[in-house]
Amino acid sequence: MKEEKTIIEKIQKTCRIGCVATNIFKIFGIVMSAVMILMGIVFVGENERINLVLKEAIGVETHMLDGGLGLLEEKVLKSLLEEDNFAMVIGLELIVAGVILICSAIMMHFVGKIFKEMRESYSPFQLSIVKNLKVVFVLVTLLALSSSLATGLIVGIALWCVIHIFEYGCELQRQSDETL
Numbered sequence: 001m002k003e004e005k006t007i008i009e010k011i012q013k014t015c016r017i018g019c020v021a022t023n024i025f026k027i028f029g030i031v032m033s034a035v036m037i038l039m040g041i042v043f044v045g046e047n048e049r050i051n052l053v054l055k056e057a058i059g060v061e062t063h064m065l066d067g068g069l070g071l072l073e074e075k076v077l078k079s080l081l082e083e084d085n086f087a088m089v090i091g092l093e094l095i096v097a098g099v100i101l102i103c104s105a106i107m108m109h110f111v112g113k114i115f116k117e118m119r120e121s122y123s124p125f126q127l128s129i130v131k132n133l134k135v136v137f138v139l140v141t142l143l144a145l146s147s148s149l150a151t152g153l154i155v156g157i158a159l160w161c162v163i164h165i166f167e168y169g170c171e172l173q174r175q176s177d178e179t180l
């Protein structure tokens with residue numbers, strides 16, 4: 001019985017640290033996503049002016065690229081230089097990165113809720129924890145899908161299995177509570 005109490009205390013201490021860490025990451029993610037989205041909007045809105053500055057700063061003309069890069073990179077860079085799309089591409093990339101950070105902050109919010117519930121309870125096998133895990137796992141799967149379809153599918157299937165394990169643990173916990 002004493003060992004069980006020690007284990008629960010360790011879990012609660014770890015969850016307290018997890019709560020603090022997820023809150024820090026959540027706040028950082030929100031601030032950085034706002035900065036990135038605003039910078040992306042500035043880059044897209046001031047496309048022409050920023051492109052002129054970038055061209056001068058880089059100092060590269062399309063004829064200078066011949067043979068220095070791979071064929072695909074050379075074509076992409078020439079296209080960006082000729083059509084003055086550097087700022088547009090950078091702006092859109094910043095906006096996408098900001099949206100990804102927002103998803104990460106939302107994920108950290110739900111992970112923090114999981115840690116808080118685990119800290120306040122005696123078991124991680126509760127339906128409210130499983131519900132929050134589902135939200136986190138859906139977001140993780142979506143982020144994995146954004147990088148690669150195969151990776152997203154593998155991650156999604158693995159997390160789906162973990163959810164079923166937790167649901168089974170909830171059922172065993174319920175049965176254990178009823179017998180006591």
